[in-house]
Amino acid sequence: MHHYDVIIIGSGLGGLVCGAILSRHGYRVCIYEKNRQTGGCLQTWSRDKVIFDSGVHYIGGLAPGENLYQLFKYLGIYDQLRLKRMDMDGFDHISFAGDDKVYRIAQGEENFIRTLLEDFPEEEPALRAYCDKIREVCSKFPLYNLRTGDYEEKRQVLQLNTADYLRSITSNEKLQQVLAGNNLLYAGVAEKTPFYVHALVLNSYMQSSWKCVDGGSQIGKLLCRQIRNHGGEIIRNMAVTAIQGAGDKVDHIVLQDGTQVQATHYISNLHPAQTLAMTHSDALRSAYRNRIQGLENSIGTFVLNVALKPGTFKYLNYNHYYHATPNAWEGIAYKEEDWPQTYAMYVSASSQDEVWADSLSVMTYMRYEEVAPWQHTFNTVLEAGHRGADYEVFKEKKANLLIDCVEKQFPGFRDCIKSYYVATPLSYRDYIGTGDGSMYGILKDSADPLRTMVSARTKLSNLYLTGQNLNLHGILGVTISSVITSAELLGMDFLVDDIHQSTHI
Numbered sequence: 001m002h003h004y005d006v007i008i009i010g011s012g013l014g015g016l017v018c019g020a021i022l023s024r025h026g027y028r029v030c031i032y033e034k035n036r037q038t039g040g041c042l043q044t045w046s047r048d049k050v051i052f053d054s055g056v057h058y059i060g061g062l063a064p065g066e067n068l069y070q071l072f073k074y075l076g077i078y079d080q081l082r083l084k085r086m087d088m089d090g091f092d093h094i095s096f097a098g099d100d101k102v103y104r105i106a107q108g109e110e111n112f113i114r115t116l117l118e119d120f121p122e123e124e125p126a127l128r129a130y131c132d133k134i135r136e137v138c139s140k141f142p143l144y145n146l147r148t149g150d151y152e153e154k155r156q157v158l159q160l161n162t163a164d165y166l167r168s169i170t171s172n173e174k175l176q177q178v179l180a181g182n183n184l185l186y187a188g189v190a191e192k193t194p195f196y197v198h199a200l201v202l203n204s205y206m207q208s209s210w211k212c213v214d215g216g217s218q219i220g221k222l223l224c225r226q227i228r229n230h231g232g233e234i235i236r237n238m239a240v241t242a243i244q245g246a247g248d249k250v251d252h253i254v255l256q257d258g259t260q261v262q263a264t265h266y267i268s269n270l271h272p273a274q275t276l277a278m279t280h281s282d283a284l285r286s287a288y289r290n291r292i293q294g295l296e297n298s299i300g301t302f303v304l305n306v307a308l309k310p311g312t313f314k315y316l317n318y319n320h321y322y323h324a325t326p327n328a329w330e331g332i333a334y335k336e337e338d339w340p341q342t343y344a345m346y347v348s349a350s351s352q353d354e355v356w357a358d359s360l361s362v363m364t365y366m367r368y369e370e371v372a373p374w375q376h377t378f379n380t381v382l383e384a385g386h387r388g389a390d391y392e393v394f395k396e397k398k399a400n401l402l403i404d405c406v407e408k409q410f411p412g413f414r415d416c417i418k419s420y421y422v423a424t425p426l427s428y429r430d431y432i433g434t435g436d437g438s439m440y441g442i443l444k445d446s447a448d449p450l451r452t453m454v455s456a457r458t459k460l461s462n463l464y465l466t467g468q469n470l471n472l473h474g475i476l477g478v479t480i481s482s483v484i485t486s487a488e489l490l491g492m493d494f495l496v497d498d499i500h501q502s503t504h505i
Contacts (some may be wrong), residue, residue, distance in 0.1 A: 001263045004030045004233075006489070007253060010241045010269030010433070012040025013475065016223040017482035018267050020075050023230035025490060030263070032255065034239035038220050040269070042193045042431055048307040048419050050359040052347075056216025057361065058086060058319060058348035059475050060204030064189045067146055068204065068476045069317035070503045071483070077222035082213040084349045087317045089115055091209035094181030095409060097324045103178040104318075105206070112206055116178070126170035133165065134206075137199040143471075143480050144200060148496050158449035160195040161190065163329060177328040182321045184344045184363060186473070187298035187440050188341025189231065190329035195444035197472065204476050211317075211349040243268070243463065260370065267464045267485060269473075271434050271441060272454050273299075275465060284459050295452060296445075297438035299332055300425030302340075302366035307359050312416040315357040320345040322409055331339070332365050334409040338404050339398075362402055368425045368436040380430050387426070404420050405439060441469040456485040464488050 008024050010016045010232040011033035017225045023029045028403065031038075035210060046052065062083065071080035086113065090104030106115040113127045120127070137157045142149025166176040167256025181187060186197050212218060224234055242254040246367035252262045260335075268275040272292045276284065321333060324341045343364040347357045368375075371394075377387040399422050406413045425437025458465050468478050487495045 002259075004028045004261070004263040005269060006030070006265045007032065007261060007263035008267045008269060009243075009253070009275075010034075010040065010467070011038035011224075011236075012269045012432070012467055012487070013223075013478045014482050015040075015219070015269030016074065016220060016227070017479050018269075018466050018486050019227045019232055019234075020223050020230075021482065021486040021495070022489060023227050023232040024076075025267075027489070028231065029227060030261070031234045031237045032238050032253075034256075034433075035431060036237055036460060037217075037232060038224055040220075040237060044466040047305075047421055049286070050306040050307045051215045051350070052361065052421070053212070053215050053217075053346075053348065053361055056219070056475060057344075057363075058091070058205070058214060059083075059212065059216075059302055060201075061207055061211050061476050062210050063208035066204070066207050067144060068479065070146060072478050073503045075221065075223065075497045076226050081218060082351070083210045084213050084317070086209040086211060086319075090318050091205060091417055092182045093318050093320045094178050094328075095320065095322050096177070096326055096328075097322075097408070098326070099174075103181065105178075105182065107206060107209055109206065113192075116175070118392070119178075120175050122174060123172055123175055126172070126175065129169045131164075133169075133195070133204050137196050138203045138211055141196070142202065143483055143496075146496060146499060148492050154196070154380065157196055158194060159446050161191070161446040162193045162195045162198040163190040165195045173326070177323070177326060180328040181323065182319070182344070183323060183328060184331075184342065184365075186339060187332065187365070187443070188329060189332060189443070190248065191446045192443065194444050194448070194449060197444050200472055200477065201474060203373070213349045213351050215348070235337060241278065243275070243279040243281075245279060245283055245305075245460055248283045248459075249460050250279075250281075250460055265462050267487060269467045271467075272465055273435065275463075277457075279460070279463070281460060288459055292454070293452075295454075296443045297434060297436055298407055298443045299365050300368050300371075300428060300437035301423075301439045302364050302398060302402070302425075303423040303427075304362040305359065305421045305423065306397055307361070307418045307420070308357055308414075308416050309418045310358070311356050311398045313357050313360070313413070315349070315355060316345075316355070317345045317349075319347075322405070322410065324405070327474050327480065334365065336370070339366075340402055343402065343405060345406065346411075362406055364402060366398075366425055368438075371424050371426045371437070372427060378430055379424070379426075395424065398422070398424075440473040456481070456488055 005027040007471045008031040019029045088107050092105040094103040105114045140154045239256040240253050250266045252260045299355040321344050334341040374387045374391045379385040429437040470481040
């Protein structure tokens with residue numbers, strides 16, 4: 001039987017970052033990935049000679065000295081990344097039906113305030129209070145600031161609700177909605193989303209916002225190279241089907257071909273509910289299983305990936321968020337007959353042409369129940385399956401509704417389309433592995449923050465969790481979650497110190 005120091009299940013960003021950190025410190029690492037391509041939401045794919053991103057549409061915190069810059073430097077991948085900085089005076093544009101104004105979210109705190117003051121000249125106290133609060137809340141999360149600390153620091157800010165906080169700083173409803181206008185980034189639910197989720201996500205983009213030129217899969221590929229350079233193995237097209245416990249530990253895993261493999265430590269990059277579903281152990285009490293299985297996931301998404309006719313649609317160095325009502329939170333609770341109520345448009349940065357775009361993605365919310373009639377089908381590159389003609393009709397209808405919605409803000413958009421490809425919650429379920437196609441995993445709730453906190457440790461002493469469900473989703477959130485998981489083996493003080501020493505050489 002093979003024996004490794006660490007087996008990692010799943011090669012999403014969380015698994016790859018853990019693999020890169022641990023192999024760098026001499027651990028013999030092996031990663032098992034069920035798909036042909038590594039990277040989870042970092043995967044790209046191409047059609048009609050253009051590249052599409054499955055998840056990474058833009059990244060924050062990558063300017064020298066910022067937190068993700070330091071982490072990517074430490075991981076040995078920063079210098080090879082191909083990046084394009086987004087529009088300094090508006091990396092996100094927010095618009096509402098019936099309002100001709102486009103509101104811009106700018107990079108840099110003073111620039112952010114100055115830009116919004118153009119539209120809200122009376123609101124300087126509110127905007128300064130907002131920036132101060134974001135800074136204060138972010139300061140309570142030790143690892144976000146690449147330092148050690150304890151849980152007590154953040155406890156006091158976990159129950160602050162985003163929508164409530166925005167109402168508390170201004171009575172200007174339009175400004176409240178503009179500040180919440182890009183909540184597709186975290187599947188915001190007005191009565192649930194904690195302010196810390198909003199703050200940690202927005203803060204890094206407001207510091208600096210970047211697009212990956214020619215797609216985000218470069219991050220995954222560079223991490224794979226680091227892992228292999230340090231003697232690690234990455235085995236693709238091989239699902240893990242069972243995690244077998246003995247006593248209070250994992251004894252071995254079982255692969256889809258029946259092979260058993262052992263390690264000293266095991267890290268799962270899968271959704272915690274999925275991890276527990278495949279773990280056979282008496283040490284996992286039903287109360288723990290039920291708590292994890294009972295956590296609500298955030299909503300799924302419908303993504304329209306568009307290949308554009310050459311020279312028809314200008315490259316936009318910003319993202320566009322649109323809301324069909326004056327309330328930026330309403331789109332998530334859409335009625336089917338009014339869908340879509342909101343969308344985000346992300347135009348891909350290509351090395352081929354800086355003036356004209358060759359592809360873009362339009363993302364909106366979609367509940368799993370809309371695709372439930374086809375939930376018994378499965379379709380990936382490796383295991384191609386057909387969901388049937390009625391599914392194709394469903395996708396076509398939804399795609400056209402979304403295109404009509406985009407046309408309102410971008411007249412002539414339909415004529416720029418060469419071809420398009422659709423991803424639904426079923427695509428995310430099959431490729432990324434969340435049971436209900438959720439894009440951002442477990443939904444955080446300001447009313448009960450501890451219930452939605454998932455520890456990197458499990459009830460089995462050598463089984464750990466990593467990925468977007470622990471701390472925060474997104475490139476930065478998952479990278480930090482991976483540091484937390486890796487620190488279970490290396491020690492937090494040692495690891496944080498090591499990150500600082502290696503990035504200040």
